[in-house]
Amino acid sequence: MYRSISGVLPEKACTKDCPDPLFTVPFLLWPFERRNMKVALIMGSISDEEIVKKSAAVLKDFSVEYDCRVISAHRSLNLILDYVESMEQNKIDIIIAFAGKAAHLAGVLAGLSIKPVIGVPVQSSCLDGMDALLSTVQMPKGVPVATVAINGAENAAILAVEMLALSNPDLKEKLRQYKEKMKQSVQEMNERISL
Numbered sequence: 001m002y003r004s005i006s007g008v009l010p011e012k013a014c015t016k017d018c019p020d021p022l023f024t025v026p027f028l029l030w031p032f033e034r035r036n037m038k039v040a041l042i043m044g045s046i047s048d049e050e051i052v053k054k055s056a057a058v059l060k061d062f063s064v065e066y067d068c069r070v071i072s073a074h075r076s077l078n079l080i081l082d083y084v085e086s087m088e089q090n091k092i093d094i095i096i097a098f099a100g101k102a103a104h105l106a107g108v109l110a111g112l113s114i115k116p117v118i119g120v121p122v123q124s125s126c127l128d129g130m131d132a133l134l135s136t137v138q139m140p141k142g143v144p145v146a147t148v149a150i151n152g153a154e155n156a157a158i159l160a161v162e163m164l165a166l167s168n169p170d171l172k173e174k175l176r177q178y179k180e181k182m183k184q185s186v187q188e189m190n191e192r193i194s195l
Contacts, residue, residue, distance in 0.1 A: 036064075036065045036091075037064060037065065037091075037093045037164045037168065037171075038064075038065045038066060038067060038090070038091050038092050038093055039059055039064055039065070039066045039067075039092070039093065039094045039095070039096060039157075039160050039164075040066070040067050040068075040069070040083075040087070040092045040094070040095045040096065040115075041055055041056060041059075041066050041067065041068040041069070041096050041098070042068075042069050042070075042071050042083070042095060042096070042097050042098070042105065042109065043068075043069070043070050043071075043097075043098040043099070043105075044070070044071070044072050044073060044097075044098065044099035044100065044103070044105045044122075045070065045072065045099075045100070046070055047100075048098045048099070048100065048122050051098055051120065051122055051151055051153045052068065052098050052153065053153075054153035054154050054157075055096055055098075055120070055153040055154065055156055055157040056068065056157075057157075058153075058154050058157035058158060058161070059157050059160070059161070062157075062161045062171060062174050062175075062178075063174075064160070064161060064164065064171075067090060067092065069083065071083060071105070072105070073099065073104040073105040073107075073108045074102070074104065077108075080108055080109065080112065081112065084109065084112045084113050087113065087115060092115060093115065093116075093163075093164060094115060094116050094117075094118065094160045094163055094164065095109050095113065095115050095116070095117045095118065096117075096118045096119075096120060096153075096156045096157065096160060097109050097117060097118070097119050097120065097136075097145075098120045098122055098153070099119075099120075099121070099122060099132060099135075099136070100121070100122035100123065100124040100129065100131075100132045101124050101126065101131055101132060101135075102131065102132075102135055103119070103121055103122070103131070103132035103133075103135040103136045104135060105119075106118075106119030106120075106136050106145045106147070107119075107135070107136070107139055107143065107145055110139065110143045110144065110145050111143050116146065116163060117144075117145050117146065118145070118146045118147075118148065118156045118159055118160060119136035119137070119145040119146065119147040119148070119156075120136075120147075120148055120151070120152055120153055120156045121133040121135070121136045121137075121147065121148075121149075121150045121151075121152075122150070122151060123150050123151050128150075129150035129151065130150075132150065133147070133150050146159060158178075161174075161175060162175060
C-alpha cells in the first residue's frame with residue numbers, strides 16, 4: 001500500500017501501479033512552475049538601437065519580458081563572458097544579437113551559451129549589411145545561429161516568441177491571433193485593388 005505525502009496528495013493518487021510517490025507523484029501531478037519568459041536583446045553598439053527597438057516593440061506586443069544590453073564582441077569580450085555566466089540567474093531563455101560589419105556577436109554568444117541564439121545582421125554604410133549577414137550566418141557545425149534578414153528585427157522577435165510558445169499555451173494563442181490578423185490584412189488589400 002502506497003502512502004500519500006503529508007496529506008497533500010489524495011490516497012487514490014497512489015496505486016499499486018505507481019512507483020514510490022515520494023519521488024514521482026509530485027513530478028507527475030503537481031503543476032510546473034510558471035514564470036515569465038525572458039529574451040536578451042544584445043547589440044554590438046548603441047548605433048544599433050533603432051533596429052533593436054523594433055524587436056522590443058514586438059516582444060512588448062506579446063507581453064514577453066526582455067533585457068537589453070550593449071556588449072561588443074570585439075571591444076568588451078569580458079562583458080560577454082560575465083553576461084553569459086549570469087543568464088541562468090537572470091532567467092534568460094533566448095538571445096537575439098544585433099551587429100553590423102564584422103558581426104561576430106551572435107557567433108560568440110552561441111559559442112559560449114547553450115541558449116538559442118538569433119542573429120540580426122545590421123546594415124552599415126560600407127557593404128549594405130552583406131558583410132554582417134555573411135559573418136552571422138556562416139557558422140561552423142555545432143554552433144548554430146538562427147539568422148534573419150538584414151535589419152530583420154521584427155522577424156527575430158517573432159521567431160523568439162514562436163520558440164517560447166512551444167511550452168507556453170498563452171503565447172501559442174497570441175501567435176494564432178497574430179497570424180489571423182496578417183491574413184485579414186491581406187484580404188483587405190485585395191478589396192482595395194482598383195485595377
